[in-house]
Amino acid sequence: MSENGNKVAIVTGASRGIGAAIAERLAADGFTVVINYAGSVGPAEALAARIEKAGGRAITAQADVSDPAAVARMFDAAKAAFGRIDVLVNNAGIMQLSPIAEAGDELFDRQVAINLKGVFNGLREAARRLRSGGRIISFSSSVVGLLQPGYAVYAATKAGVEAMTHVLSKELRGRNITVNAVAPGPTATELFLQNPQEVIDRLTKLTPLERLGQPQDIAATVAFLAGPDGGWINGQVLRANGGII
Template sequence: MTSQTQTSKVAIVTGASGGIGAAIAERLARDGFTVVVNYAGNAAPAEALVARIEAAGGRAVTAQADISNADAVRRMFDSAETAFGGVDVLINNAGIMNLATIAESDDALFDRQIAVNLKGTFNTLREAAKRLRDGGRIVNFSSSVVGMLQPGYGVYAATKAAVEAMTSILAKELRGRNITVNAVAPGPTATKLFLDGKPQEVIDRLAKLAPLERLGQPEDSAATVAFLVGPDGAWINGQTLRANGGII
């Protein structure tokens, strides 16, 4: 049974309409959080997710916002505060990945990943730093490519390395408010973002990289987030957890 204290908490999950974000939203709803399901453009998957959560006895609402737009992020926080009285948890899951060597990366590839992965995370962190209720939790999403440093991931890995830096710095800046700030860095995970465009032999090879010899599942990342925002994660702060099955 979920405690009354936890059931009153409100969590914004960015990029929550599919993949890891949807798994996080469903897990937090099961754990008793009211979940704000953020999506950028396509409302249908987000609305379907909210329907599933509510059918299972949880509480959730959709919130359209392109996180690269600071005004849209501000409005999303405004709406959550109006509807629920405040926000306790921010999960920065939204992100995009476009791969190319550094030599072949054009300006559009660079600018879009910076806009969503880095500026978007900054936009939500800035609002959360001002507005999260004391005792809250922030979980950013990095990637294990920051440690693996594979060719073709230069721009993407750079955005995620910057997210890790901001994670540790914001944890220190929020001293005195009992708010933890951490990051989760998944390895290869069986999501549309990861699987699209990859031949099966490549997927099979990547699945064997971790000593546990499988791809991560969205639920693996969701369980890590649930730990960090739950009572057992209260002493973890300013850290990046590489939830990747031991790949690095």
């Protein structure tokens, strides 16, 4: 059995894209995976079936991460099903772009609710419930460093995630729980590839490696932080972006 055998990982926003790649990678590494989704159950159930077919263990858990009670229920369900929670991956998030002068209240409020409060809700439950040796991994973004026009609200929510990551790593002193964030650059998800081709080409050329990140690249970064080799990394933001900044 791998060193991760019997360990349980909750992955938020895990039904598709980077979240699905993370769930599959952690399952392959021996974790039992709780696949969180907000809306349609179909993709989450299909992912769970793929993981089970490959020899892993997975369940699905519906929860809107912006709702504190729903997040608490998700943790309750994981604990009831498996008796323990070892890893939280705060992956769920949305991105809506607009110059500040044109941004509506709904755009601001929704991104703060999901990207910032949603991560806070997960951090709070994980801080209360994770076992010794646990890992908390949240998602920032390399746009925090790029600071491009149109990204102000999204980047602000992710900067808040980085601040909470640094602080919580210190608040959990003595618990043997690491708290880190991953900040991807442009990644070839289904959503990203809906951009105009000129945008895709421009962002591809920005990185010295001259390619887009793949969901598996980000999943490998998360697997490192969640696994035995990541135990001495704490309070850090790992910029998995091919050198874009």
